[in-house]
Amino acid sequence: MLAVTGAGLLATVAHAQVIGLAAPLSGPTALLGEQMRAGANAALAIVPNDDLTLKVEDDLCTAAGGQAAAQAFVEARVAMVVGFLCTEALTAALPALAAANIPVVTPGVRTNSLTDDRERTGWPIYRLAPRDDAEREAINDRLLPLWRSSLFAIVDDGTIYGRELAESFREAAEATGLKPVFIDNYRPQLENQVGLVGRLRRAGATHAFVGGDREDVAIIGRDAAQIDYSLQLAGGEALRAATLTTDPVEGTLMVAPPDWSQAAQPETLQQLSAAGIEPEGYVVPSFAAIEIAAGALRDRERSDQPLAQILDDRTFSTAMGEIQFDEKGDLTVNPYRLYRFEAGEFVEVLP
Secondary structure (H helix, E strand, O other), X not given: OOEEOOHHHHOOOOOOEEEEEEEOOOOOOHHHHHHHHHXXXXXXXXXXXXXXXXXXXXXXXXXXXXXXXXXXXXXXXXXEEEEOOOHHHHHHHHHHHHHOOXXXXXXXXXXXXXXXXXXXXXXXXXXXXXXXXXXXXXXXXXXXXXXXXXXXXXXXXXXXXXXXXXXHHHHHHHHOXXXXXXXXXXXXXOOOOHHHHHHHHHHOOOXXXXXXXXXXXXXXXXXXXXXXXXXXXXXXXXXXXXXXXXOOOOOOEEEEOOOHHHHOOHHHHXXXXXXXXXXXXXXXXXXXXXXXXXXXXXXXXXHOOOHHHHHHHOEEEEOOEEEEEXXXXXXXXXXXXXXXXXXXXXXXXXO
C-alpha cells in the first residue's frame, strides 16, 4: 500500500479544483454543521495553494436538502464531496453524485446499508464514521477476553439501543462457551437502582455489562458501593455523555470511539488552536475528510488514476491518524477503544 500524507500532499494540488462540503447549516443540527464547516475550512487553510476551493451546501439533514446539494455539486463540477451527517440527506444525494462519478467521504453517517449495498448500488461512498454495528463488535472483542474467567451479568434499560448491545454481548459470549450468571432489564432514569443491585449481588455477579446510559450506570455503581459490593461495570459509548447527578464509579469501563478533541494528531490540534477553533464534535473528522479528498486529488494529478481507485487503494495520513478504506468503503480498523473511568474522566486502556 502506498501512503498519501495529509498536509504535505495538500500543498501540491496543481490545478483549480473544487471540493464540495455538505452539512446541515440550518435547523436543529446546525451547530454540528458549523463544526463541519470549521474543520473543513481549517484543513483547507493549511494548503499554500489558492487553486483548491470549497463549495458549501446546506443539506438540511433531509432528503430534499441532500438532493438539492447534490445537484449544486454536479453543476459546479466538484471533484469530490465531503460531509453529510444524516442518512436521509446522503442517500438522496448519492444517485446524482454517483452518476457524475463524484466520490463522497462522510464523517458522520453510520448506517450499515450504505456500504453493505455498495456493490449493488455502485455508490462511491467512503466513511470516517464507524458503522452502526462497530460498537457491538468492539464491546464483544474488548470485554469478553477480559471477563472470560469472571462471573458476569448482562442488564439493559429496555431501549432499542440498550437491548441490542446486551443481546449482542450475550450471543457473542455464548458463542465462545461463556454464559452470564444473570440477565435482566431495569427501569431507567430512577433515583436509585437498589433493587437491581440486590439481584446482581444475589446472583453472585462480580462484573456487569450495562446496555444503558451514563446516568444509570453511575447510579448502579453508586448503589453497589454503598453496600460494599465490589462490581465491575462496563458499557458503550453512551457513557461519554454528561451525567446530571453523579459520575460513574472508579474503574467503570467504556467502549467508545476516540474523543478527537484530545486524540487528534498533535499537529492538527495546534493548527486548530492557532486558528481559534475548538476541536469539538465533527471538527476533526471533517478536517481529516478534507485531507483525504485533497490528498486523493493531488495523487490523481500525478497518476491519472480514477479517484475511486485511489481511495480504494491508498493509506492516508490524517488528523485522525492513518486511514485506509476496505472494499466497501468502511474503515479497515474499528475505531472503538477501551476506556476506564479514573479521577473524574475516562482514560484509554492501552493494549
